[in-house]
Amino acid sequence: MRFDNTLSINAPVDDVFAYLAQPENLPRWNYALSHTxxxxxxxxxxxxxxxQTRTIPRPAEEHFRITAYEPPKLLTMEGDFGPFTGTTSYQLTPLDRYTTRLVNVFHLTAPGALKPIAAIGGAPVKHAVAKNLTVLKRILESQ
Known part of the structure; x- marks a missing residue:
């Protein structure tokens, strides 16, 4: 499963990257996580x-590692994301001095029994990630 979400954030690219580059912030904007x-x-x-501790879709402990770290333009993580494994990347581009384009790309793989569900489950997962990114946008724009 692969999908991406793109949004503009009214905050400088350095500020957006700095916030994303502290994964401990994830539970503040991702409703499915309680601790990182x-x-x-x-x-x-x-x-x-x-x-990190996930609460949705079911309680689980997840592990991930940073695989790309290029301030202020790219952050990539690889590991467990809910019932899937894969990578997520945050690609940042300054649109002007105070606006950042964020492209969040997910590549996810489902274990054997979940492969048929993953084949049709991309749209709901993409929608849930988009909702989380909207919360991230609000947080960054209010700082």
Whole structure:
């Protein structure tokens, strides 16, 4: 399953990237998560690892790692996302000094029994991610 969501955020690209580059912020704008914490030492960089607690669609502990870190234009994470594994990337482009275009791309793979569901479940997952990104936009625009 692959999908992307694009939105414009009325905030400078450096501010948007700085917020996204703190995965501990994820539960503030992703309604399906209750906690995210860094599990590796040192500053965020490629290879940094995280653990998070998901509450929806069912309680679960997930793990992911940073696979691309290019401030202020690209952040990519690979790991567990709900019942799927895969990658998500945040591609940022400044539209002007105070506006950022954010493209969030997901590539997800479902385990064996969930493959048929994943084939038809892309639209609802994309919609849920879009709702989360709208919350992210509100947070960043209010700072």
């Amino acid at each position: 914490e860094k599990t590796s030492p040192g500053p965020i960089s490629v290879g940094a690892t995280y653990r």
